[in-house]
Amino acid sequence: MAAERLVVIGGDAAGMSAASQARRLKGADALEIVAFERGHFxxxxxxxxxxxxxxxxxxxxxxxxxTPEEHRQRDIDLRMRTEVTELDVPGRRVKALDRESGKMYWTGFDKLVIATGARPVRPALPGMDAPGVHGVQTLDDGQALLDSLDAVGSDGERRAVVVGAGYIGVEMAEAMLKRGFEVTVLNRGEQPMATLDPDMGRLVHDAMDGLGITTVNGAAVTGILTGPDGRVSEVATDAGTYPADVVVLGIGVEPETALARGAGLPVGPHGGLLTDLSMRVVGHENIWAGGDCVEVLDLVAGRTRHIALGTHANKHGQVIGxxxxxxxxxxxxxxxxxxxxxCDLEIARTGLREKDARAVGLRYVTATIxxxxxxxxxxGAKPMTVKMIAEYRTGRLLGVQIVGRDGAAxxxxxxxxxxxxxxxxxQMTAxxxxxxxxxxxxxxxxxxAARKTVAAVRGAGS
Amino acid sequence: MAAERLVVIGGDAAGMSAASQARRLKGADALEIVAFERGHFxxxxxxxxxxxxxxxxxxxxxxxxxTPEEHRQRDIDLRMRTEVTELDVPGRRVKALDRESGKMYWTGFDKLVIATGARPVRPALPGMDAPGVHGVQTLDDGQALLDSLDAVGSDGERRAVVVGAGYIGVEMAEAMLKRGFEVTVLNRGEQPMATLDPDMGRLVHDAMDGLGITTVNGAAVTGILTGPDGRVSEVATDAGTYPADVVVLGIGVEPETALARGAGLPVGPHGGLLTDLSMRVVGHENIWAGGDCVEVLDLVAGRTRHIALGTHANKHGQVIGxxxxxxxxxxxxxxxxxxxxxCDLEIARTGLREKDARAVGLRYVTATIxxxxxxxxxxGAKPMTVKMIAEYRTGRLLGVQIVGRDGAAxxxxxxxxxxxxxxxxxQMTAxxxxxxxxxxxxxxxxxxAARKTVAAVRGAGS
Structure with missing residues (x-):
C-alpha cells in the first residue's frame, strides 16, 4: 500500500509546525508530506x-x-514559490502554480492542512500603491521598506507616517523613530491601541508623546498624494494632510481564506475558517486548518474571534501535526x-475590554491602580497602571490591561x-x-488591582 | 459601653497591617488598638x-x-521598645515590659493578634557572639553590619564569609561582593539554594562561581575564631578554616513563639502557631496570629509549612484586620x-521539590528545558532553565523551578x-x-517545559 499523502498549504508557522510534528510521529514510509509556499521564505x-x-x-x-532546506532534510517535499490556486474538496486534490516556471498542476491528498495565513488590510484609496507606501506583513515587505528608507536618504527632514495605531502601528512607530525619522501615527480610533479600553489607550498616547511620536486620533486616511518623482509626498486625511517621505501601513490583517471559501469550507463572522477543538475544519474529516486563517474560540466571551499571532499559529500547528x-x-x-x-513602554492585555463584555451581555465592574x-x-522601580474588569455579582475575572515599564507586560x-x-x-487576592x-x-x-476590584464588586451591591 | 480593645503583639508587617485594616473598618470609638513592638522600628x-x-x-x-508616628496618627496606641513578656489567655491580658523605663504592667484585651515574627537560627557554637559576626534579620542587625564593615576598613584584603546558602545567604553574598569583599559562602547542603532540587541548585553554584563568589558545599561550621583584637578572624568548619574579616549569618529563621507556647497556644510540627482559614488561632475565639510566627497550609502538599516571607505576612495582616x-x-x-x-542571576521556585513530593507520597515525573x-x-536574549514536576499518571502540576536571567524569576x-x-x-500547554x-x-x-513534561507523563506509562 502506498503511503498516505498529507498536503500542506502555507509554509509559515502553522503549516510547517504541523508538517514537522506529523513527520516526528510518522516516518516517510507511512506519510508523504507535500507543502506549498507561495513566497520566498x-x-x-x-x-x-x-x-x-x-x-x-x-x-x-x-x-x-x-529554512526550506532544513524542512526538506526532514523528508518534507516543500515546494517554494508555488501557490495553490484551487482546492477540489470532493476530488481531494489541489491545483498548484509554480510561480517560477509558470507550470500548473494538480496534486492529490489524503489529508490536507490549510495554513494560508492573513493578508494586511489595504484600503482601496488613491495612491496606496505609490512607491514609498509599505505594508510589513512578510519578510519581502520588510526588505522593500528597508530599501525604501535608503531611497529617502539621510539628509534633511525624514518624515514617516504610520497608518494605524494597533500593535504593528506602535511597533513600527518605534522602528521608524530608531531609524531617525520624525514619526506621525494616524489613528482612526479614539486612542491608540484599540485592543485596550480608551482610558488605558490614553496612557499609551501620552507615553508616545513623551517619546516624540505624534499621534493623531480620529484621523481617517482618504488618500496618498505623490510628488513629481511619483513617490509618496503626503498622506491626506479627513482632518488635514501630513507630509511623508515614507508611509507604513499597520492597519491590521484579515484571514486569507479566498481559496477555502472558493471550495465551500465554512468561515465564521470574522472571515476565518471554523474548526473544532482538534483544529479539523468543521464538517470535513480530512481537512485541518490553523494559524492566521482560522477563528479561535474566546474562552471568556464564548464566541469566536480572529487573532493573528505567531504563538497561536505554532500551537495550532503542533495540535494539527x-x-x-x-x-x-x-x-x-x-x-x-x-x-x-x-521603546520602554510595555503594553499588555488579556480577556475582555469593557466593550467586549457589553457586547456579550456581561455586566461588570472595573478598578484601576x-x-x-x-x-x-x-x-529602577517604575510606575505601571493595571486595570481589572470583573463580572458584577460573581466577581469572576473578565479582563486585565497593563501599561507601564520594567516588567509590566x-x-x-x-x-x-x-x-x-x-x-x-x-480568589486572585490570595x-x-x-x-x-x-x-x-x-x-x-x-x-x-484584584483587591481594589473586590471592593468594586462589593460596592456594586447585588 | 466602653470600646472593645484589640491588643497587637509585634509592630512589623503582619501586626501593623492587621491593626491598620481593623482601624479602616472600625473607628476609635468602637475599637481601641494597643500595639507593642519591642524594637525601634x-x-x-x-x-x-x-x-x-x-x-x-x-x-x-x-x-x-x-513609622510609629504615622501609625499613631491613625489612632493606634503604639508602644515602642515594649516587649510582651507574658500572655494570660484565660485572664485576657498581656504583661508588657517597657525597655526604656524598665516599667512592667498588665494590659487587658478583648481581641488579640500575635505577630511575633521569626528569629534567626543562631547555632550555639564557640565565638558566635564575637564582634564581626552578624545576623541580618532586623534593621538594627543591618545597621550593626554596616558599622562593622566600616570597622574592617578599606585597605588590603577584605574577606567576608557568609554562613548559609539559602535566599538570605545568596543575597548577602551579592551585597558583600558589591561592598568590595572577597566572598566565601559556607553551605551545609549538597548545593546552594536548598529550596531548589540539587540539579537546579548546581546552576546557582556555577553562576556564583562565575561572579567570583566561592561556594563551599557540605561545610558545617564548627566555630568562629577571633584574633588578638577579639574580632572574628576565621570560620572553622569540619572541612577546614576560612579567614574572615566579617561573618554574615544567613542560616534561616524559625517562628518566634515562646510567648504563645508559654500560654499553651497550639503550635505545629515546624514550631509555628496553628490557625484556621480566618487566621484565628486554633481553639481560641478571640486570638489571631499571622506573619512569620505561624505555619501556613501548603496547598500542594496538603500539610503545613513555615515560610517567613513579607508578602504572606501582609496578606495575613489584611485578613486578620x-x-x-x-x-x-x-x-x-x-x-x-x-x-x-x-547579581543578574534570577532564581525562582513554586510548589514541591522532588523530595517534597516523595515526602507526601506522590509519585512524579520531571522535565528540564x-x-x-x-x-x-x-x-539581550539570555538563557534560562526551567524544571517542571508533575504527578505520575494524572499529569497534575506539582512544582516549577527556574534559574536564569532576564525575566526568568x-x-x-x-x-x-x-x-x-x-x-x-x-492544560498548561494551551x-x-x-x-x-x-x-x-x-x-x-x-x-x-509543560510540553516536555507532558511527554514525560506519557512516557512513564500508566
Missing part, C-alpha cells in the same frame, strides 16, 4: 519584522526559524492575551492563567506570587 | 536589608513603609512561591496560578501567555 517570525526594520535585529535571516500523525491534541481556545512595547514593578525603594500572564481557570478576583524587592512590591500590582 | 521591609547593605538602597529609612474589624477574609494557603537573585526570556534573535507566577487552580501540565519578541520566544519557556 518558510517558518519565519513576522512578529520580528519591526525589530529588524528598527535595526535591533541585524539580519533578515535571524527571523527565519527553519499530532492529530494528522496519529497522536492526539486539542486547542481549547484563547483568552486574548497580547503584549507589546513602544498604579503601582511599580519592584519594591518602591528598590533602584508579562505580569498579564498571571491574569491569563486566572482567566483560563475561571477564578474570581477574590495568589502566592513571587515576591522579592527586585521583582515586586510586597503586594504585586496584580494583587493590588 | 515598625512596618519595615526585612527583605530589603540585603539591598541596603549592598548600597543599592541608600538609606535605612527607605525600607520603612510606615478584616475579621477583627467585623469584615471577612480568609488566607487559604500557599503554593510555596519564592523568587530571588544573585533550556530556553530564553525573549525571542532568540532579539537583542517572575515567570514562576504562571506556575503558581496553575498550581492554585490544580491544572495538569497538558495557556495563552503573552508573546512578542522582546518578551518571550514564540513558545514561552513555561510552555516548552
Amino acid at each position: 518558510t517558518s519565519y517570525s513576522a512578529c520580528g519584522i519591526p525589530y529588524w526594520v528598527s535595526g535591533d535585529v541585524e539580519a533578515r535571516d535571524d527571523l527565519i526559524a527553519r 499530532s492529530n494528522v500523525g496519529g497522536g492526539y491534541g486539542t486547542f481549547p481556545g484563547v483568552v486574548g492575551t497580547a503584549v507589546s512595547k513602544v 498604579e503601582s511599580t514593578g519592584r519594591a518602591g525603594y528598590y533602584p 508579562k505580569r498579564v500572564d498571571v491574569a491569563a492563567v486566572a482567566l483560563t481557570a475561571g477564578m474570581t478576583v477574590e 495568589l502566592d506570587l513571587g515576591y522579592a524587592p527586585p521583582f515586586s512590591p510586597v503586594w504585586d500590582p496584580v494583587l493590588v | 515598625t512596618s519595615y521591609s526585612a527583605c530589603g536589608i540585603p539591598y541596603w547593605v549592598s548600597g543599592d538602597v541608600e538609606a535605612r529609612d527607605d525600607l520603612i513603609a510606615r 478584616s475579621n477583627v474589624g467585623g469584615g471577612y477574609g480568609t488566607f487559604p494557603g500557599v503554593v510555596g512561591t519564592a523568587v530571588s537573585k544573585v 533550556e530556553s530564553t526570556g525573549r525571542a532568540g534573535y532579539y537583542p 517572575k515567570r514562576v507566577d504562571v506556575a503558581a496560578v496553575a498550581l492554585t487552580a490544580g491544572m495538569t501540565v497538558e 495557556l495563552d501567555l503573552g508573546y512578542a519578541p522582546p518578551f518571550s520566544p514564540v513558545w514561552d519557556p513555561v510552555l516548552v
